[in-house]
Amino acid sequence: MSIKDKLNDWIQNNEQRYIDFLQKLVQQPSTQGNEKGVQQLVANFLHELGLKVEMWDLDGDRLKKHPYFYSNRETFESSPNVVGVLKGTGGGKSIILNGHVDVVPEGDHKQWDHGPYSGKVIDGKMFGRGATDMKGGNIALLMAIEAIQALHIRLKGDVIFQSVVEEESGGAGTLDTILQGYKADAAIIPEPTNMKIFPKQQGSKWFRIIVTGRTAHGGTPYLGVSAIDKAFIVNEHVKELEKTRNDRITDPLYDTIPVPVPINIGSMNGGDWPSSVPDVVQLEGRIGIAPGETMEEVQQEMEDWIKTLSEIDPWFQEHPVKVEWFGARWVPGEIETDHPFVASLVNNFVSVMGEKPTLVASPWGTDGGLLSQVAETPTVVFGPGITDLAHFPNEAIELEKIFEAAKIIAATIVEWCEED
16 A cells, blocks of 8 residues: 555544544634634644644744734734644755634624534534634644654654744734744645645735815815815726736736736725815725735835826826825745646645646735745645635535545655655
């Protein structure tokens, strides 16, 4: 029997034990600031596997010095990272297996058919916040590691399992693992991709646009200039920028994505009195950043584009629109589709699934950009979760997909890190 067959058999024989463990993870309401309980479960599990385990609260002072840091909180108490290392014998390539345990709030409980943290299993699916995004993916990683250990497969390269926090809030958890010194020759992040392989992930950044007008009495609005009216002109101008940026993208990985790098205006605030002409409007939004672009390049392009408003409306010559950058940011990431690590993952996918995988660019940001750009670790996003159920009521994951992903990832680890 081949090593791959042995790995597959072990995973199949241990499915129920991991279903039980996933249920325990899902039953932990690990929203931002409440991740300690689930992380302690993970740390205990890694200790039982005999890995070298490190658990620490994020270093806010260290993080704040980095240009890619963002968080909406001042302290990271009760939000530790956990890393477990399976040391290799030496001479092989290393791999990072990175998954986040923080989940978004559950929302209106009335929209859930079962409790948001029930972990209820029905018809081969487990329900609960975080099941698909992405505790189910983390289980696939852990199964792969234990299968390798249980079969006494000695690897030359290190396997570094990372259970991180703050992914949903900007990636501070993964950034802190990098600043802690963790890097590797390749990485997998099992975000909910529906078993598709994402070699590229867009980044994004939040912006604020300030449009000024001139106030006047609502009875004589013609004596003023409505900032709301001018904001509509700005909004249309931003849409033209979105079209210009997306027309440049010819990568076939984006063929199925209608707008590869959207610019979304998410909020509009202005005016202070129904009977007054509004003199200030603020638009806030998110601009997508394509792989291969830097945040600085995208910022400059948008700022230059906004300056051309004066060519459309003379008002903007004397009252230029201001652009500010604030809040969350996600770094874009990419790995070449012909990279040996991608080739190994694809081959093992075919071996397990009996068909070729779909390779496509990610429509949203992940921690893969931080691993790719800051840690210089080529990263692939690939996981068993259901993309359309992430952040939704009745979030769920197909359990069989977890086990299929575990088989693919286990075989890829063995090939990449090399048997001793």
